[in-house]
Amino acid sequence: MTPADARAATARTAPPLNRTQVLTAAVALADREGLAAVSMRHLSAELGVVPMALYKHVADKDDLVSGMIDLVVAGYRPPEAGLDWREAVRQRVLSARDALLEHPWLRTAIEAATRRTPIVLGHMDALAGEFARGGLSYDLVHHAMHALGHRIWGFSPEAFASPPPRPGDTAPPPPTDVEAEAQRAMVAAMAQHFPHVAAIALDSAARSPSGACDEQFEFEFTLDLLLESFDRLHAAHWSSS
Amino acid sequence: MTPADARAATARTAPPLNRTQVLTAAVALADREGLAAVSMRHLSAELGVVPMALYKHVADKDDLVSGMIDLVVAGYRPPEAGLDWREAVRQRVLSARDALLEHPWLRTAIEAATRRTPIVLGHMDALAGEFARGGLSYDLVHHAMHALGHRIWGFSPEAFASPPPRPGDTAPPPPTDVEAEAQRAMVAAMAQHFPHVAAIALDSAARSPSGACDEQFEFEFTLDLLLESFDRLHAAHWSSS
């Protein structure tokens, strides 16, 4: 079905496109096929419309991606009222993490983002506000936000973990015997050349039966480590001037 | 000058291209015009060669970028021998940071990278090795690496800072009077809608005369905060099993 056909089929009944529809479709497309699949041309085809039609609702590609981020970030849940600042920050960050697990493309999108929208600023402000209401000086709040880094958005920097699988990828076929043998050799070579990385992997495997690093545990552990550090600095009468 | 002309001009004297030349030229191009300018076509034109010629020295675009990262990471300086583990980690991370300041595109490249090369694994292993030689359990080393996150590569996650200027961008023209007025209004609106972000900016400006956040100080402060946390967990007899 060409865009013209699709348009003709719905010309009488369908209301004109609007920004929310475009962004919602973009998010759904990214969820399904990954961020790389979200091109102006692919997205427009999905909406039964010519590529240039999108430019009425979105300034350009950058604005489209910003809008997708906003749509998700706007859904972060605020914490219950009356919580201790540590717990309030914890809940905000874990809520961000929930959204991220639903939308795996969000990590890449945020890392590549170049604009600071009001919604995004609002999230940062809310988080800074929790610290400030807890009595931390703005100097310490500043340092705390930097130390949290991308955990603010619900993910830790992926310097150590392997890259996540993308939805577009097909599952790898089961290894043949010679491939399995080659893999064993690889692991042995790894252990020889990178003994500490190998030791960490072994230790981690021994700790969790699944063999993989427990990402959720790791995230919460590091988050709590940071919160404790801020608390300690705060308790040490870290002063603002 | 077309690629053919360039080739003809040097056909007798120039030796054939090799991988190192391709990667070095790619790094220089990225330093000069930003990572976005490093396309197979642009790079090949710069080398006086047809795009497909690069594929003899590089598997594909991903391999090209991996090679660029390797070239820089291979230049990270190892710390002096006999240092305390905390100081050794500190020096490795600060050396990574030096390289990053020379190559601003490195942050984006590492964040987008999908392959784990031996050179990159080697850096992670060296860092994990410093912790391990300090007597930390591999479980704690694992957590420490996660907490360091992208600081391993010399940058902190840019969740709070504004995106860095790209070499390709032209400097903005000086603001006219009405623009300056509009900017003042923006700042006032910021302070109203995002009071905590504004307070942090004000506090930071009061602290450093330049008005901007002192990135280097911030980086080292957070790095030291993390190192202290690991040390404390270590001293608390954090056990491995």
Next chain:
DNA sequence: ACCTGAACACCGTTCAAGT
């Protein structure tokens, strides 16, 4: 107000061919 069509200046990568 919203969508279309054709065009422009780009991409990465294939294949078969040259020297």
Next chain:
DNA sequence: ACCTGAACACCGTTCAAGT
């Protein structure tokens, strides 16, 4: 062994035109 040329299937975005 290394480089070329033509082609394919894509991009984002412009401009002028339709309804």
